[in-house]
Amino acid sequence: MKEIMDTSSIQRNTVxxxxxxxxxxxxxxxxxxxxxxxxxxxxxxxxxDFGYFDHAPLIAYVIRLTTLFSQQELWVRxxxxxxxxxxxxxxWNLSLQMFGDKKxxxxxxxxxxxxxxxxxxxxxxxxDVPVFFxxxxxxxxxxxxxxxxxxxxxxxxxxxxxxxxxxxYTAVLLAPSFFLFMVFSxxxxxxxxxxxxxxxxxxxxxxxxxxxxxxxxxxxxxLYQTRHGLRSEHSPVIKNLLEYxxxxxxxxxxxxxxxxxxxxxxxxxxxxxRLLFLSLTSLPIILFFAVSSIQxxxxxxxxxxxxxxxxxxxxxxxxxGHQIKKRLFWIAIxxxxxxxxxxxxxxxxxxxxxxxxxxxxxxSDATNWFYGWKxxxxxxxxxxxxxxxMTEGCQIGPEISYYTRERxxxxxxxxxxxxxxxxxxxxxxxxxxKNGVDAYPGGSNVPPxxxxxxxxxxxxxxxxxxxxxxxxxxxxxxxxxxKYPVAPDQLVLE
Numbered sequence: 001m002k003e004i005m006d007t008s009s010i011q012r013n014t015v016x017x018x019x020x021x022x023x024x025x026x027x028x029x030x031x032x033x034x035x036x037x038x039x040x041x042x043x044x045x046x047x048x049d050f051g052y053f054d055h056a057p058l059i060a061y062v063i064r065l066t067t068l069f070s071q072q073e074l075w076v077r078x079x080x081x082x083x084x085x086x087x088x089x090x091x092w093n094l095s096l097q098m099f100g101d102k103k104x105x106x107x108x109x110x111x112x113x114x115x116x117x118x119x120x121x122x123x124x125x126x127x128d129v130p131v132f133f134x135x136x137x138x139x140x141x142x143x144x145x146x147x148x149x150x151x152x153x154x155x156x157x158x159x160x161x162x163x164x165x166x167x168x169y170t171a172v173l174l175a176p177s178f179f180l181f182m183v184f185s186x187x188x189x190x191x192x193x194x195x196x197x198x199x200x201x202x203x204x205x206x207x208x209x210x211x212x213x214x215x216x217x218x219x220x221x222x223l224y225q226t227r228h229g230l231r232s233e234h235s236p237v238i239k240n241l242l243e244y245x246x247x248x249x250x251x252x253x254x255x256x257x258x259x260x261x262x263x264x265x266x267x268x269x270x271x272x273x274r275l276l277f278l279s280l281t282s283l284p285i286i287l288f289f290a291v292s293s294i295q296x297x298x299x300x301x302x303x304x305x306x307x308x309x310x311x312x313x314x315x316x317x318x319x320x321g322h323q324i325k326k327r328l329f330w331i332a333i334x335x336x337x338x339x340x341x342x343x344x345x346x347x348x349x350x351x352x353x354x355x356x357x358x359x360x361x362x363x364s365d366a367t368n369w370f371y372g373w374k375x376x377x378x379x380x381x382x383x384x385x386x387x388x389x390m391t392e393g394c395q396i397g398p399e400i401s402y403y404t405r406e407r408x409x410x411x412x413x414x415x416x417x418x419x420x421x422x423x424x425x426x427x428x429x430x431x432x433x434k435n436g437v438d439a440y441p442g443g444s445n446v447p448p449x450x451x452x453x454x455x456x457x458x459x460x461x462x463x464x465x466x467x468x469x470x471x472x473x474x475x476x477x478x479x480x481x482x483k484y485p486v487a488p489d490q491l492v493l494e
Contacts, residue, residue: 014106018088021113025081028123028344030074032370038125039373039398042067042076044421046406051213053221053421058166059127071405080122083133087308088113090140095312097147098274104319107329112311114333117251117304119340128304130167134160135305138174139281146187146277151195158199162206169225170302173285175200181280185273220419237294244293247300248286252307253336255328260314261286267313278313282306343367350467368471372464376474377403379462380437387434388427388482390452392417396439396474413447413484427482435480442473453479 034042044052044060045067051057062079069075088109096105112118122129141157144150164171182188182196190196214221249257264283267275285306289298318329346352347367355362377400380386388409391397397410409431412422435456438449442461449457456479464472 010102010106014092014109017110018085018113021119022081022085024344025084025119025123026074028348029077029081030072032073032123032347033373034073034076034399034402035124035369036373036395036399038076039402040394040421041125041127042071043398043401046401047425049213050209051217051221053217053224053419053424055127055221055225056166056168056207056210057213058130058163059125062130063125071402077123077125080125080129083129084113084118084122087133087136090136091308091312094140094143095315097143098278098312099316101319104316107319108312108315110333111256111315111329112308114336114340115252115256115307115311116336116340116343117301117307119337120343121251121301121304123344126301127168128301131164131171131305132308134164134167135171135174136308138164139309142178142281143277145190146273154195154199155202158202159206161199161203164305165203165207166210168305169222170285171305173288174281174305177281177284180284181277184280185276217424224419235297240293240295240297241290243297244290247298248303250339251300251304252310253332253339255332255335256311256314259317259328259332260310263313263317264310275313275316278309278316282308282310282313286310355469362469363471365471368466371466372472373399374403375464376400376439376462377408380404380408380439380476383435383478385435386437386478388431388436390436390438390447390449390484392440392444392447394420394422396441397422400439411484413452416447427484432482433480434482435478436482438477438479440475440477442475444475446475447477449477449479452482452484454481454483456480 041059042063044057045063048060048064049057052060063076066078066082067075091109091112092105095108096102099105117128118132138157138160141153141160144153145157161171161174164174182190210221252260261283263275264279264286267279268283270276283306286303289303292298315329318325318332342351347370350367352365354365376396380389380400381404386408388411389397389400390411390413391400392413397412400408401410409428410422411425411427412420414423433454436453438447438452440447442463456477458478459476460478461473461475463470464474
């Protein structure tokens with residue numbers, strides 16, 4: 001009876017923890033303005049396509065689905081909140097199936113939810129959200145193959161793998177991870193059947209629309225991501241690797257990441273298929289980006305698809321053996337929660353006194369990107385004759401589109417802006433005789449506005465403030481009549 005009550009309390013406490021974390025995310029998702037990256041992906045959702053310049057298209061489909069009835073910030077971000085909840089169910093079922101211990105299952109769910117990359121990162125909606133979720137789903141279905149030996153799970157895994165590819169190109173690293181596991185376990189017997197190959201082809205078939213889009217756009221997305229991820233920066237190797245390791249400790253929690261790396265390596269040499277599977281679906285991905293950091297430091301979020309397996313594996317390590325390891329687990333969890341709370345609370349309430357350190361520190365605060373965009377849109381809408389805005393880059397423009405609810409059409413000056421998705425959206429002919437504005441960052445050179453407008457040149461500026469402190473200036477040049485030529489057909493990567 002006591003065991004039944006303990007089991008019930010474990011499940012109840014796990015649900016309570018997930019609900020509380022989810023409510024926390026909902027609050028911040030509803031009250032923070034969109035980050036420029038989020039606004040950019042939201043704009044994709046207004047122009048659905050088989051592919052986009054920067055990434056695979058699934059993020060646009062997710063946002064389009066969650067904003068069918070409302071364009072409010074919460075609904076733009078709702079896909080990440082929902083993914084974390086469903087991912088918690090997957091983590092519970094997978095860890096319980098593997099280890100038969102509800103304490104490990106509960107701890108795995110909590111560990112995955114409080115990792116900074118999930119607890120704070122999933123407040124935002126980026127391609128990392130669907131790639132993490134569908135990676136977890138792919139891993140879950142693959143383990144069903146191992147556990148049940150039933151053929152149908154190959155095809156469910158193939159579909160999940162295809163959706164992972166549609167989320168982010170880095171998902172291709174799942175295929176060699178699964179391959180390595182089959183080679184180094186008795187699951188290699190599946191190589192004698194058609195099912196692994198058919199499942200892989202099924203996943204690739206789901207990805208074919210992205211290949212088609214790239215084939216009709218000079219393979220621009222594939223080329224961009226390859227050069228973006230692998231180009232050399234000619235910086236010291238040790239410096240790059242240390243920065244990479246530091247970034248991984250931040251996204252996973254430093255007290256969780258270091259033991260996790262240890263047990264991931266150790267699991268390669270143990271005769272435990274469960275640990276080998278979790279290690280080979282996480283460690284090779286982390287190591288791949290470590291090696292790529294020799295040329296250029298990988299961004300902290302790039303290996304995020306490794307952390308579904310990694311979280312479960314590290315949790316199992318903490319809960320096996322001496323009681324002291326369990327205490328260390330909860331210390332690691334508390335520290336991760338602390339990091340996430342500080343980041344979230346500062347983003348919303350400015351709890352870190354950066355201005356007291358220096359004005360430069362306050363202006364360079366990364367959470368400033370959540371402020372000032374709605375106010376900029378309101379400034380532009382004071383003149384109802386403004387119908388279009390010329391911008392540079394992908395920061396100001398998407399925010400203007402979102403916070404004016406697309407009442408102001410946004411285009412870019414492709415001569416002073418690196419190629420991006422805006423190059424593929426033509427200027428509407430019906431707006432060519434309307435009034436517009438060139439919006440460019442403070443400190444930048446005055447743009448050649450006479451090339452854009454038939455007449456005009458009235459200049460002003462808008463200063464975004466956070467708690468009264470100036471964080472960003474956007475210069476504005478008003479004009480009438482749009483005469484800029486369309487973007488060239490052949491786009492060249494810089």
